[in-house]
Each structure stands twice: as C-alpha cells, then as structure tokens.
Amino acid sequence: MLKLAIFGSGSGTNCQAIIDAIEAGTLHAQITCVLSDVEDAYILERARKHNIPAIHFDCAPFKTKLDGEAEQNVLQILAEHDANFIALAGFMRIVKDGLLNAFAGRMINIHPSLLPSFPGLDGGKKAFDYGVKFTGCTVHFVDAGVDTGAVINQKIIAVEDGDSFESMMEKLHAQEHIAYPEALQWIAESRINFAGRRITLK
Numbered sequence: 001m002l003k004l005a006i007f008g009s010g011s012g013t014n015c016q017a018i019i020d021a022i023e024a025g026t027l028h029a030q031i032t033c034v035l036s037d038v039e040d041a042y043i044l045e046r047a048r049k050h051n052i053p054a055i056h057f058d059c060a061p062f063k064t065k066l067d068g069e070a071e072q073n074v075l076q077i078l079a080e081h082d083a084n085f086i087a088l089a090g091f092m093r094i095v096k097d098g099l100l101n102a103f104a105g106r107m108i109n110i111h112p113s114l115l116p117s118f119p120g121l122d123g124g125k126k127a128f129d130y131g132v133k134f135t136g137c138t139v140h141f142v143d144a145g146v147d148t149g150a151v152i153n154q155k156i157i158a159v160e161d162g163d164s165f166e167s168m169m170e171k172l173h174a175q176e177h178i179a180y181p182e183a184l185q186w187i188a189e190s191r192i193n194f195a196g197r198r199i200t201l202k
C-alpha cells in the first residue's frame, strides 16, 4: 500500500487532485500526512479539511533547501506517520541527500514543463517566454539533480496564439491534476521501474 507524505509550499491543487482521486477510488493509496515549509500555505488547510495530519516544518537557517536539523526533523515526522512514499507537489525547496537516500526510488515530483526542457524554478514561465507551441507537465522520480530523475508521466497542451501565460497555465494545471494521480496509481500497481528495478514498499 502506498502510504503517501505530500510536500508542498503553496495552494496545493495537485494535493487536492490526489485526495480527490483517492476518495473517488481511482487511486489506491492513503495520505499519511501533508507537510509544508510555509506555515500559512493553503495546502495545509486542504489537508485539514480532509482530516489528514497537516504539519508545518521550519527550514531555517536555509532559504532554498531542506537540510541539516530541519531534514532530520522531517525524517522523524515521516517515521511517526509511517509514510513509505513522498509526493512533492509544488514543494519549492531542493531536497538533499538525507531525505533522498532514506526514500531512494520512493520520491516523485511534478514539474510544469515537458522535461528535460525548462527545469528548475518557473518552468512554465520559461517555456511561455521561449515561445513554445506545445508544452505540458512531467511527473518524475526525484534524484540528486534538479528535475533530472526518470520520467513517469507527461501530458501535453497546445499554446494557442491567443494564450496569455495565465490561460496557458490554466490548461497546464488541469493536465497536472490528471497526470499526478495517474502516475501514483501506476506506482501503486508496481507498473513503474526506477533505474531498472522494481520499487519495494517498506
């Protein structure tokens, strides 16, 4: 059984899509906890509304990464909640070795571009500014690089002449909300390999 910990820093619409898919019975998983580095992030409120433990953790003194004592604290929270898989959903910090090694092959992310194009921050904006005619989203395994892990699922959208950045992102987010639960269900069914091997849930 996938026992998910979902990490996010913002509004949590992807987390909501995962919650909805579980409640609709199309995703066979449970969410053990939702974690955020941002105290008032709406993702935490979404979790509370569904009686899912919602936990804020402090990343200080680091601004862009989860490391050191904060990472140890997060590992303890994950153990306390018996999480065996991590879904990053709009989590805006770089995950470092301690968490990566503890969840090797058991951590995935969603990114708002067709990787390997436009990795890193603001992938959607970078693609729009570049003038791409097609873009989309990618669900991928997390490795030590920035958005470099093996691709699990992608969805494509067309960027029409009349599209603004906002209207493009609206279409993109709608596809993210399909792609993420779908990818998780494939993993729940052990249909995805990571670096040529099966994922073993603890």
Ligand code: GAR
Residues within 6 Å of the ligand: 008, 009, 010, 011, 012, 013, 014, 015, 043, 089, 090, 091, 092, 110, 111, 112, 120, 121, 122, 123, 137, 173, 176
């Ligand atoms: C999503 O578009 C996701 O692809 C992006 O943040 C948004 C979170 O939205 N992630 C990244 O840019 C990661 N580098 P949400 O909080 O509504 O799910």
